Amino acid sequence: MSLELLRTLCNLPAPPGREDEFRAFIVEHLSPYADDVHTDAMGNVFFTRRGSGSSPRTIMLAAHMDEISFLVRHISKEGFLYVQPLGGFDPRVLDAQRVWVHGRKRIPGVFGTKPTHFTTPDERTKAVPLEDMFIDVGLPPEKVTELVRIGDPITLERDLIEMGHFYTGKTLDDRVGMYVMVEAFKRFASSHDTIVAVATVQEEVGVRGAKTAAFSLEPHIGIALDITIAADIPGIEERNWCVRLGEGTAVKIMDSYSISDPRLVEFLRTLAEERGIRHQMEILPRGGTDAGGMQLSRSGIPVCTISIPCRYAHSVVESVHRDDVAASIELLRTFCEQSHRFSVA
């Protein structure tokens, strides 16, 4: 495990549709391992390792580069910024958080919060709606308008740290999925099938990049790498936990965007059992991954998601277990080497 690489991936900003900085890093980092690299018009990047078989199929792996973030929607005459969210935010977890405003230069800011001395008992029990939340960048209004324009991106600020057996920080959704894809792509010895690792765009706003990427690539099989919800925390009953942190990689049976191909689910499960890779089966009632976009491409593609269990999703304290990350890499690596054993016929 390379904490440094995961930290770098988590720190690079990539609002949906503005993945440039992240893309530049991933191209530089992963290109030496690929036979071919290209970027499409939307910004998806395709890293290809050609198959050694006589008639190799194409297998698309997908992990999204983009992160839940914001655009500047309005600048008040006092210089406070109001935001348009990109992706699913719960305002409860944003109050009093630090951000980066990517204006003419990158400047820090904070989501301002009313001091408790001035809140009514009623206000103390409720989250402020997102449209009323504001960002303070500590500058006079004329300086703010000089540096910041409507439409400039804003990302959350929080460094990745090790906490017990966990990694915790922002954007583990989906930088940990990207990390799993990158490491498996580097490590698999060889494959009969052609493996194309795609760093996708705009997942958080409705799996947009994966759709166009799958259309052009025409893969025979699609595997997404993303987090899933580990709800194994106080206040949630065990039957609703979905998956548990530290209990292994998760093979997705379904979520609200895709129903995994049952043969592919069974194949991944068999590989995990054969290799002694710790795993759990996942049904996620709400949410989706790039698998949803790939599945509906052209005349349809068998898909599955290898998920990394994550607590506190879409907050700055997203947490994953290091053993689950390692198990996910191992399952994906094994899949790349053994994919020829899987047939939809």
Ligand SMILES: [Zn+2]
């Ligand atoms: Zn995600």
